[in-house]
Amino acid sequence: MFLAEVLVSAEPEDDSTRRILDAALEAYEEFGLRRTTMDDVARKAGIGRATLYRRFPQKDDLVEAVGLREVRRFIAAADVEISKAANAEERMVEGFVAVVRGLREHRLLNRLLSSEPEAVLPGLTLHGGPVIALARGYLKDKIEEDQRAGHIRDFDAEPLAEMLARLIHSMVLTPEGVIPTREERQMRAFARTYLVPWLKV
Amino acid sequence: MFLAEVLVSAEPEDDSTRRILDAALEAYEEFGLRRTTMDDVARKAGIGRATLYRRFPQKDDLVEAVGLREVRRFIAAADVEISKAANAEERMVEGFVAVVRGLREHRLLNRLLSSEPEAVLPGLTLHGGPVIALARGYLKDKIEEDQRAGHIRDFDAEPLAEMLARLIHSMVLTPEGVIPTREERQMRAFARTYLVPWLKV
Numbered sequence: 001m002f003l004a005e006v007l008v009s010a011e012p013e014d015d016s017t018r019r020i021l022d023a024a025l026e027a028y029e030e031f032g033l034r035r036t037t038m039d040d041v042a043r044k045a046g047i048g049r050a051t052l053y054r055r056f057p058q059k060d061d062l063v064e065a066v067g068l069r070e071v072r073r074f075i076a077a078a079d080v081e082i083s084k085a086a087n088a089e090e091r092m093v094e095g096f097v098a099v100v101r102g103l104r105e106h107r108l109l110n111r112l113l114s115s116e117p118e119a120v121l122p123g124l125t126l127h128g129g130p131v132i133a134l135a136r137g138y139l140k141d142k143i144e145e146d147q148r149a150g151h152i153r154d155f156d157a158e159p160l161a162e163m164l165a166r167l168i169h170s171m172v173l174t175p176e177g178v179i180p181t182r183e184e185r186q187m188r189a190f191a192r193t194y195l196v197p198w199l200k201v
Numbered sequence: 202m203f204l205a206e207v208l209v210s211a212e213p214e215d216d217s218t219r220r221i222l223d224a225a226l227e228a229y230e231e232f233g234l235r236r237t238t239m240d241d242v243a244r245k246a247g248i249g250r251a252t253l254y255r256r257f258p259q260k261d262d263l264v265e266a267v268g269l270r271e272v273r274r275f276i277a278a279a280d281v282e283i284s285k286a287a288n289a290e291e292r293m294v295e296g297f298v299a300v301v302r303g304l305r306e307h308r309l310l311n312r313l314l315s316s317e318p319e320a321v322l323p324g325l326t327l328h329g330g331p332v333i334a335l336a337r338g339y340l341k342d343k344i345e346e347d348q349r350a351g352h353i354r355d356f357d358a359e360p361l362a363e364m365l366a367r368l369i370h371s372m373v374l375t376p377e378g379v380i381p382t383r384e385e386r387q388m389r390a391f392a393r394t395y396l397v398p399w400l401k402v
Contacts, residue, residue, distance in 0.1 A: 113327065121322045126314065129377030136379070158379050159395050166371035166378075167364060173374065176330030177367075178337070178359050194360050197402050201395055 017055060019045045024066050029107045032115050033063060066108075074102055075138060088146040089196045095142070096191040100181050103172050124173060135165035143199075152199045160198055218256060220246045225267050230308045233316050234264060267309075275303055276339060289347040290397045296343070297392040301382050304373050325374060336366035344400075353400045361399055 013021065023045035027036040038059055042052045056062040081098035085091040103109065112120045124131060139161035146152045171179065180186035214222065224246035228237040239260055243253045257263040282299035286292040304310065313321045325332060340362035347353045372380065381387035 117323060117327055118319060121326055122318060125322055125326065125374040126318055128375040132371075132375055132378050155394070159391060162378050162380055163368060163395060166368050166380075169375065170333075170367035170370040173326040174329040174333055174370065177333055177363050179363055179367075190360060193356070194364060194399075194402055197398060198395075201398050 016045075016047055016051060019047060020052060020055060020062070021066055021069055024062050025070070025108065028063075028066065029111055033112065033119050034116060038062070070106070070108060071134070074106070077102060082142065088151040088199055089192070091142065091146070092196050092199060093188050093191040096195055097184055097187050099168055100171065100187060101184070103168070104175075104181060109172075121173075124169075128169070132162065132165050132169060135168070136162045139164050146199075153201075155201055160201065163198070164195075217246075217248055217252060220248060221253060221256060221263070222267055222270055225263050226271070226309065229264075229267060230312055234313065234320050235317060239263070271307070271309060272335070275307070278303060283343065289352040289400055290393070292343065292347070293397050293400060294389050294392040297396055298385055298388050300369055301372065301388060302385070304369070305376075305382060310373075322374075325370075329370070333363065333366050333370060336369070337362045340365050347400075354402075356402055361402065364399070365396075 020041060024036070024041045027040050027044055031040070038052060038056075039049065041062065042049045045052070052062075056065065078095060078098045082091050082095045085094040109120075136158065140157045143152070143157035143161060147154050147157065171177070171181065175181060180190050221242060225237070225242045228241050228245055232241075239253060239257075240250065242263065243250045246253070253263075257266065279296060279299045283292050283296045286295040310321075337359065341358045344353070344358035344362060348355050348358065372378070372382065376382060381391050
């Protein structure tokens, strides 16, 4: 997966591609990756096998396309929450809440982590560099926007962006801990006390 | 593994237990977990099979004992570096450098991550709560010592300790990134700029 190209390559989907991706997502959420066949997806999408294979020659291509669309959707949803916030501090707080809540509620991610960890763990850990890079790039842009606007001091935003990405990374892989992830009031209090000061390095 | 009891249960090893653990560590580093048999360990340690099985009835018991000793040794080594530092800020800087360097150079951890990831990833991720808790507990104690001595402000040290543990957690699982991990001068500069401010929450 070339995750770093996710945001760039957001070409509009035609109708049958969208139906294929919707059907595949639904099947993966319900049956997992291993048990879902290309035939299952074609049937569910109401399209012919030839059309499916023309677009996605291998099962892995389809899995990747579904994954990329989920990443794009996730970032777009977090972006909506972040853009509602009034200032840099609140963007940190609301961004943290939106991302943690979004990951906690992400059906496909949680389904695969619990039922097919061997299929997703390597890509999220040993080969997870592109995932970290994607999150870091997104967060760096957000921080730099606030720096250009003069809302926060001018420092190298990239390591800070990576620390945030890595905090979330660890929380996705190992949710158990004392950092609050369920009660939004507590999550906001945590972010205000412990994350907002990061903006003042 | 009851990692939370690691530090408490550091009872002194008798001579043959130490020989067994040394032999097992050496074999795991050289051949991995899967290919090392109990017989290999008994032979290498120069002890009888009966003695080995009396102490470690199952292969997993031996693996766990070796793992716990490595965690204890790792913490003891980091502790030496941290205790040399002159103040709370330097303890953060030297602790970061010691931990990152120690993990990067840890032969068994790196051997298993690269050759038998399926054997270690679940315990370091989905079932990694005890590992995070152990690191958090250790770091919390360190921060609270500095708080009691009046070197840093009084705040709830536990979430801060967990953020540090999670940063390192992510870096162990996915080293690739922009946070420096090799050149010590760069690692110190990173820790001074981005981690020391955490102490001023």
